[in-house]
Amino acid sequence: MTTPETAPRRIAIVGGHCVLPDEREPEADVLVIGDRVVRVGPVEPAPGDLVIDAAGCWVVPGLIDLHVHGGAGADFADGSLHAVKTALDFHAAHGTTRAVASLVPMESARLRQAMTTLADRPSRGLLGVHLEGPYVSAAKRGGLDRAFLRPPDGKGFRELVDGFESSVRIVTLAPELPGAAGLLEAVRDVGAIAAIGHSEATYEQALAAIEQGVRHVTHLGNAMSGLHHRAPGIFGAALFHDRVTLELIVDGIHVHPDVVRFLVEDLSARGQLDRLSLVTDAIRAAGSADGRFTLGNLAGTVYGGVARLADGTLAGSTLTLDAALRNVVRFSGVPIPRAIQLVTRNPAAVLGETHLGQLRPGAVADIVLLDDDLDVRTTIRSGEVIFNSSAPV
Ligand SMILES: [Zn+2]
Structure with a gap:
């Protein structure tokens, strides 16, 4: 009783x-x-x-964001519980109940401090950490700081995540770089998902990487080799190979609305819409007025809601997952119940979180x-x- x-x-x-x-x-x-x-x-x-x-x-169901750096002025890399709570509360007001906190390359000590803060995750809606680098291609670095990129290194990765193995859920890497095989093995050993991204792998290299265990694609279309009819690139490998799951930033800027429509229609027609998850890739500037921002050690400016570094490179987004949901319905005409799957069941399945x-x-x-x-x-x-x-x- x-x-x-x-x-x-x-x-x-x-x-x-x-x-x-x-x-x-x-x-x-x-x-x-x-x-x-x-x-x-x-x-x-x-x-x-x-x-x-x-x-x-x-x-x-509560919305799940596989790729988000922060919001409302806070970044998950800030290393304080207050910042973590601020960012999660902001995204909760946009329907996100669970998130994987994305960390860009920076000093190892700062990354480990951030992972320490993020390790106490269940009560605050965190599902773990996404390391977006540092083992990625300088040529496709996008908004990542070149100074902190590293060649793939299994041993270095094990040291970086030592003590946080259970927190690390996704690791974005460039499989065409020398040493990637050892890194893939180390990522698999900690039970994390190897994701291809910030990479200029050819179509053939991307297919080989999928054979070697890469099973996820970080922000499809962005910071990667694109689709050319003679060289289908990572985009083509992602599209044609049904073993990988896909992230898409649907803010109308990162990926053209008609490409969003094509992807949703094509995957639906092939019965593979469950491969697609919408992500925000939101940075601390999400939820703030236009102005200056920092991402790692880099600075940029948000103008018209679009975050760019000084050279014009896109650096994350100011998107929220509810806005992504509205956009995907608007761009593709996908029925709402199907669109909901893209921000709930699909990202949960990527992580194997079947209770979410x-x-x-x-x-x-x-x-x-x-x-x-x-x-x-x-x-x-x-x-x-x-x-x-x-x-x-
Ligand atoms: Zn990101």
């Missing part, structure tokens, strides 16, 4: 359209007890339940209410309301 004081928190979400794992959208209620979804279907709220009226709303990204009994109670315009009304993480558009908490 539990007493009222110790009874787990209950939330009844009533009257919304639920986007379920099979993309159905029934009129259904959702009952949350503690940190879990316990029922999707008719729910009779009990006395004491927090009742959320979802009439006219989409009720969807789906609205079903037993899943972790990460839930977002979106209005008709796909604006976020309420964000719930682990059964706790962490954002409400009418009354921020």
Whole structure:
């Protein structure tokens, strides 16, 4: 017998359209007890339940961002819990309940300090760390600082992540560089996902890398060899090889809207839309007015919401995942329940987090209410309301 004081928190979400794992959208209620979804279907709220009226709303799993550096002025590399919380709270107001914190190349001591801060992750919605480099191509460095790029080095990687092996989830690397085979082995040994990115690998080199264990593509189209009819590049390898999962920055700047539409239509037609995850690649400037920003040791300027270094190179984005969702619907015409999969179930599957990204009994109670315009009304993480558009908490 539990007493009222110790009874787990209950939330009844009533009257919304639920986007379920099979993309159905029934009129259904959702009952949350503690940190879990316990029922999707008719729910009779009990006395004491927090009742959320979802009439006219989409009720969807919490959004998951596989690639994000920060937001609201904070960067995950800042090395303080306050910065981590600031960035996560900002993105939670845009529906993101879980994120992989991306770190750009910088001094090893700073990277390790950031990983120390990020290691205490579950309670704050972090799913771990993405190392975007340092073992990448200078020719395709994009917004990464050339001074901190390193040749692939399995031993150096093991030292860099020593003590943080379980936190490191994704490592972006350039497989065409000498030493990449040893690095791939070291990445596999810590249980992280090897991702191709910031790379000028040829089509053939990219296919060979996929054979050797690369299974993810960092921001498809950006900072990589592109699709040419005689040299399909990484873009072609990513498109044609169904074993890799794909990230896409859908802000209308990083990838042309018609390329977004082509990718969504092509993957859908081939029954492979589950390979695609939308990411933000958001930097600290996300959520701020235009102006100066820093990324690692580099500085740049945001103008019209687009973040660039002084030489004009794109340096991350100011995107949020709810905006990416609206954009992908607008650019491609993909039905909303299918689009939801791109920011929930697909990124969860990349990480093997099967208890996330789906609205079903037993899943972790990460839930977002979106209005008709796909604006976020309420964000719930682990059964706790962490954002409400009418009354921020
Ligand atoms: Zn990035």
